[in-house]
Amino acid sequence: MITGGQSYVSAPPAFSADGNHLLVCTGRTVSVFSASTGMLMSELEGHEGYVTAVVVAPPPAASAAAAKLASYCWTAGLDGFLIYWDFAAGELVRKVPVGFPVHSMAIPNITRVSKGVDIYTPFAFVTVEDTSKPSNEKLRGQLRIYDLTKGRRVGSLLAETPKPEKIVASSSGEYLGITNKRKIHLWRIPTKDFKPDKIRKIKLKHTKNLNTLAFHPSERIVAGGDVTGRILIWRGFGNAKFCASDGAKSKLDEDKGDMRGNGDADTCTTWHWHSGGVKFLKFSTDGAYLFSGGMEGVIVVWQLDTGKRRYKPRLGSPLLSFVDSPDSSIACVSCMNNQVHLLKMPNMEVMKSIAGIKLPISSSNLGGCYRDVYGFDYSNKLVAVPTEDYSMQFYDLFENTEVSEVQVCERNFQPVDDITMYISLVSLSIDGNLMCTVDVKLPEEELGGFVTLKFWNQGSHAGQYFLSTVIYEPHSDSGISAIAFRPGKNMAVSSSFGGNFKVWIQSTLLQPSEKNQSGWRCQSVGSYKNKPMTAAAFSSDGSVLAVAAESVVTLWDPDNNALVGVIAEALSPITKLSFVGTSPFLMSLSQSSKPQVAVWNVPNLFMQWSYILFAEAACCSSSRSEFAVLALLSCPDGGTLEEQDGVILLFDAENPKPVSSWSVKKARGGSIAFLKGDSSLDANSEDMIDGDASLLVYLNGSHEYVIFDPRSTEELHIGKSARKNIQTEEPGPIGYAAIFGELPKLESKKDVPEIPFIPSERPWETIFSGSSHVLPPLTKLCPAFLASLLEKRPVANE
Structure with a gap:
């Protein structure tokens, strides 16, 4: 079983103490990347839930043990555990149970005095979700303290919030803070001789909801960013309460202060440049500058004394977090498109990028017209997913790496703009040599919308395509419902909701001044009783073309465009057709209020069997008489995307009883496909096609995936991988070999x-x-x- 596609930006990453490695939360694992090459070095597997925080253990004062502690870190996860790792060796050292899902963690540099020597004592401040409370409870978020040395909770609750908030710690570890609606909660932590009852707290108020905060590295200055794009700088916070002697009780009420005033702070300054909410704030190591980022995809560098700013633009996606390295020469920024850029400071030049699979597109102005579309390259084991910047990302499913990006629509994309066009369909030929895409421009005030059909030819390697033909409004003003390539020939069919389908063929255009160019032209047009054509598919040998005219399946001779047969009607309009391998069966999906999965006997023109299932996706084997269906466990409109679990059912076309089944999470918006696997993955595999194992890939609604043998009884868990694209660092040649190469052995x-x-x-x-x-x-x-x-x-x- 192979898994991948995890998010690299679900939580802020962390640099190692020497700055040579970057630790990234990826699903249920922590991936360790080289900061110089951006290559994956190792993975830490031990959490049973998603990892939500990684903190590198702060080394003590300069000593012989500092270098050893530089390779240790703590992680927190939704499984309710804090884990201590030796990430250099990839070993789990110890676990500390919390009992509730942990959403954020901070470990200040706290020391205690023992025999006149300061000894580092780790205490973890974590925000958890109290799942023992009812779901309608207003205060489910809690801020707790755990003694990591003794492995137990200490002290009382520091705060209760409606939901778990992100904890931010100052570089010295003396101050901690969280945002809670229109307030910033700040705590002063005694870093020496730590006792929970000595922790003091204040609140700073604002008129808008706050997203993030940051502490100055050396002065009592805190910055907060709100949902409107404003940045507030409080200077001298805690003068009344934090600066009082330990034995004296401050008379200042933590809730005192007007909504727009300073509260327990000397001054409050407001800056405004961002048009949307501020996602991160970070002070430079010398404290002279403040970095901010948000939906614009631009890093803004503010000079703290003057308020002047400069920019790092064109990062191509909304920004989520910013982390600097201990050596100050490298930093990293996490983007919403599942990319982590390694920046060379102070010019912020992008040196390397760690690119994961692009996350699903979510935009309110698309409404219900958009549906996740995927293209699968059966031979090269690639998946093509659309991106928000009008590209197709080709992702290697076996190596869990990005192969390429193909720009489908040439347009200057701005992350803060509303999406005005999207890629509605993508189809790849079975050998991956051809690709077809359909992009739709949304109308503005019911004017100006149009559909574009584009054909692409493969370049020198898999995942590389160049544009061959552009066809504007191929079916007049009607939308395209399906695209299918004919096996073994350069022919394709597009079906339209307008009541017809068109057969396209590739031809060579001879031009005197240029080299031979291949283009696509329409060979024939077909229709059936002016009904909307909702799906289309070719048989495995390409001799039969099946087109769905709403709920009726029509069969055509693609060469002569002649109707050769009609099969009885389904319960509702058919949205997907596919021939089952080389068998005489045809599989159809109906995904309306009357859902149906049906198998048709093509030679005899009758329905073999059917089920009433809310099917999200289906795929057929290219050589065997079997197919798989991704079915939802509830009505598609019965919950949010995250709540729609499902089941994968494997059928033999002749038998309505499923051969196998697997329960899966996040089925809504997902897809499945058969892939041409490697027989070395499973030497005992019974499902062999021409010497290769036929594998099944499941891609869920969050673009996480798992590849497995459908003949195996192993349970599906997206989190542990059987194969990883892990690189090792090898020392370069020295001496004679550095100049003349290695001597013969x-x-x-x-x-x-x-x-x-x-x-x-x-x-x-x-x-x-x-x-x-x-x-x-x-x-x-x-x-x-x-x-x-x-x-x-x-x-x-x-």
Whole structure:
């Protein structure tokens, strides 16, 4: 079983203490990436729920143990556990049970004095969701403290909120804060001789709901960002309560202060540039600048003293979080399109990008006209998903990496703009050589909408396509319901809600001034009683074309465009047709208020069997007489996207009894497809097609996926992977090998014990090491050696 597609931006990542690695929460695992190459190095598997926070353990003062502690971290998850990891070795060290889903965590640098020596003592401040309370309870979020050394909870609740909030800690660990509607809750933590009863709290108020906050690294300054795009800077917060002596009780009420006033702060300054809500705030390590980001996809750098700003634009997606590295030369920003960009500071140049599968498109102005569409490349094991910037992302399902992006619509996309067009359909030929897309421009005030059909040819490698033909309004002013390619030939069919279907063929256009170009043209047009054509499919050999005229299945000869048969009606309009392998059966889906999954006997023109199922998707094997259906467990309108669970049913076309079934989560908006697998994944697989295993992929509504053998009895869990695209860092060549390459290895004729070779810290001492009969002469070796040490400068010709 292979899994992938997890979100890289569900929680802020964290840099290792040396800044060489980036730890990213990815589903139920934590992925460790190289900060220099952006490659995956290892994965930490141990949580049974989604990981919501990762915190690198702060090293103590400079000591021999600091380097060792630099490879340790704490993680929190919705499974209710805090886990301590040695991420360099990929080992789980210990678990601390919490008992409730943990949504955020902060671990201040707290020390205690033992025999005159400061000893680091970890205490975790976590926000949890109290699931023991009824769902309609107003205060389900709680802020708790856990002693990670003893593995137990200490102190009382610090706060109760309607939902768990994100905890932000200052770099010194002295202050913690959360946003709660129109308030910022701040706590002062005694970092030495810690006791829960010594924690003090204040509140700062605002007139709008707050999204995020950030602490200044050295001064008592806190910044807050609200939902309208404003940034508020409170200077000298906690003067009355935090600065009072430990034995004195402050008379200041934490709720005192007018809604727009300073409260327990010297001054409050407001900045405004963002047009939407502020998603993150972060002070620079020297405290001179403040970074902010939001829906515009722009990092704004504010000068704290003057309020002047500069920008890092064109990141292409709304921003979610910003994390800086301990060495100050690298930072990273997480984007809503499931990308993490590694930035070279201070110019914020994008060095590397860690790209996951793009997340589903969500926009209120699309309404009910948009439905998730996917294209599957059976041979190359790729999935094509549409993106918000009008592209198709090709994602390698086996390697869990992005292969390419194909820009379908050339338009300057701004993340804050309402979506005015979308990709409604995508179809790939079975060999992946051809692609067809349909993009729809939404009308403005019921004017200006149109449909575009585009054909694409594959480039030099899988996932690379170049545009071949553009056809505007291929079916007049009607929408396109389905596209299908004919196996073995450059032919395609498009069906329309306007009452007809068109057969397209690829032809070569000869132009005197240019090379031969291939284009697509309409060969024939068909219709049946002027009914809307709602689905289309070719048989496995391409000899029969099936087109659904609402609830009637019509059969056509694609070469002559002649009607050869009509099958009885289904319960409601058919939305999907597919031939079941090389068998004489045809599978159909009806996804209206009267749902139906039906199997038709094509030679005899009758229905073989049917079920009443709310089917979200279905797919057929290309060689066997079986197909799979992704069915919802409840009515599609019965809940939100996250609440729609489902089941995958595997059928043999002749038998209405399912062969196998699997329960799955987030079925609404998902899809399934058969893939051409590798027989080495399962040497005992019974489902072999031409030497390859036929595998099934399930892609859920959050674009997480699992690839499995449908003949296996293993349960499906999206979280653990059987194959990972993990790279290892290898030291570069030194000495002689750095200049001339590796010496040939000679086979020893005698059994001589090998002496281990340890590279010297001074590689120039070993540059002439090697057998004398294979070393180049000194007249050639010395100039090359000296040239490698000298700095080369261009010489201008006089």
